[in-house]
Amino acid sequence: MKIGELSKLTGVSVRSLRYYEQQGLITPTRLENGYREYHKFTVEEVNTIKFYLSLGLSTDQISSFLHCVLKNNETFCTEVLPIYKEKLEEIDKQIQMLTNIKSNLEERIRSFNVEIYNKKELEHDHEKYS
Amino acid sequence: MKIGELSKLTGVSVRSLRYYEQQGLITPTRLENGYREYHKFTVEEVNTIKFYLSLGLSTDQISSFLHCVLKNNETFCTEVLPIYKEKLEEIDKQIQMLTNIKSNLEERIRSFNVEIYNKKELEHDHEKYS
């Protein structure tokens, strides 16, 4: 199949398919006219790539083990586990950072509410004593 | 004071100070020779900018309320609260995404452990029955 069909079947843009090829993730053959020709099982490969990208892995990381996981159960590929662990640490750090910022933001937002409360108190006092 | 001194006092690089100026966050005067001249209270301003940047706000967002918060208590600046709330939603979404990925990663990592366990079982069986 040609690139347009693969794109439709996978939902991955033609541009991205060419990029994956450039990154060494897929290697189509060429027809006489220069068009890329893909095997039908490339659909599965591209879906696998999509999955790993959705885990936040880079094309570089994916390329380091894709060859293996396309043939074996993932758990047989020793390259994968360290990458997962590395990514997990990275994500934990990010969550930690975001959580800190979130706390700060919530605290600042709370101080606005306190301010509004103070203003209402003032109005109330005004009524009470006027 | 000149830019080098401001940089030392705030820990913000000269490059970044010029960038903040370009974004309209600070507006030094110029000496006759073209050098930027900063008031001493600019140190406080830059520290304020640093703080808002650390909350993940963009220079664009900061510039929309910096003028106000430099003169008043932040809670008097009506522009700030919506920006905080917007940022908070954005961060919640990011945390949600990262948490999802984290779950997926942990599940995949777990399946490696199961696999190792199975392998050990095999060895064990091998001993047992050999």
Next chain:
DNA sequence: ATAAACGATAACATTAATGTTAGGGTCAAT
């Protein structure tokens, strides 16, 4: 044979703050 649909390559754009480098002025001390 012409037009529409598809394919190819190549290059630039996106985001946002910051680093780096190049090519110059300025100033103070020697």
Next chain:
DNA sequence: ATTGACCCTAACATTAATGTTATCGTTTAT
């Protein structure tokens, strides 16, 4: 007057996957 420490502007680089556009060749249907 030379040196070193500053300052200036301007421009390119960084990250990574994807979008966009330009220019061109190919195929297919009319």
